[in-house]
Amino acid sequence: MARELARRSLPSGRIARVVMSEAIDGDASDGAAIGGPEGSLAGCLITASSATKLRQVHGADVVVVDAPGACKGSVADAAVTDVVGAHLVIQVADCVPVALLGDCSVGVVHAGWRGLRAGVLERTVEALTTVDGTVSVSAVVGPHIGPCCYEFGEDGLIDLAAQFGPSVRSKTIDGGSALNLSAVVASVLERAQVPVAFDGACTSCDDRYWSFRATGTPRRQAMVAWLEEG
Numbered sequence: 001m002a003r004e005l006a007r008r009s010l011p012s013g014r015i016a017r018v019v020m021s022e023a024i025d026g027d028a029s030d031g032a033a034i035g036g037p038e039g040s041l042a043g044c045l046i047t048a049s050s051a052t053k054l055r056q057v058h059g060a061d062v063v064v065v066d067a068p069g070a071c072k073g074s075v076a077d078a079a080v081t082d083v084v085g086a087h088l089v090i091q092v093a094d095c096v097p098v099a100l101l102g103d104c105s106v107g108v109v110h111a112g113w114r115g116l117r118a119g120v121l122e123r124t125v126e127a128l129t130t131v132d133g134t135v136s137v138s139a140v141v142g143p144h145i146g147p148c149c150y151e152f153g154e155d156g157l158i159d160l161a162a163q164f165g166p167s168v169r170s171k172t173i174d175g176g177s178a179l180n181l182s183a184v185v186a187s188v189l190e191r192a193q194v195p196v197a198f199d200g201a202c203t204s205c206d207d208r209y210w211s212f213r214a215t216g217t218p219r220r221q222a223m224v225a226w227l228e229e230g
């Protein structure tokens with residue numbers, strides 16, 4: 001079942017909430033699980049009008065959501081808001097879902113290796129800092145594919161290690177060359193001085209989650225982040 005990755009009182013007095021759905025909650029890519037008529041997730045009412053779902057393209061564009069449901073369908077891979085009740089939705093099935101928490105705002109990021117190379121995470125930290133006026137950003141990372149299951153070509157690993165450091169190299173459970181996406185995210189956030197808490201689940205190993213790598217599924221789980229009045 002969907003579970004809460006974070007519920008945090010922010011310095012502004014607002015409450016930031018971050019929820020992650022699982023396969024059992026339905027396919028977040030078709031609108032049934034989130035924003036559909038049934039629109040609830042972990043007991044939180046998330047309606048079609050309040051949810052901002054993006055058209056994700058593994059790029060680095062970030063939208064600033066200035067009203068509940070604004071920017072829905074925008075071609076972007078990240079969103080930030082300082083508006084209470086605006087539900088920011090990221091769909092994933094192996095890529096890394098990242099939530100960013102500021103003093104009075106929240107953000108979400110769809111972070112696969114292409115988007116990370118393009119700087120989507122740095123750009124979202126910058127956007128949140130601008131919207132929020134704070135420098136005290138923190139991050140929460142949800143389930144994504146682990147190096148155990150993420151075989152990756154050597155050429156790509158050379159480029160990624162040059163950009164993010166040698167810790168991004170790993171081995172699969174079979175001993176093949178693998179990419180450690182957690183290490184890429186950790187590298188970016190360390191440089192940005194953003195503390196981060198990781199969820200340890202691997203979407204490929206763990207049957208609770210959809211995994212594109214494991215099954216080729218078009219289905220997705222979702223991370224949803226939003227603000228409530230304290």
Ligand SMILES: [Zn+2]
Nearest residue numbers: 148149202205
């Ligand atoms: Zn795995």
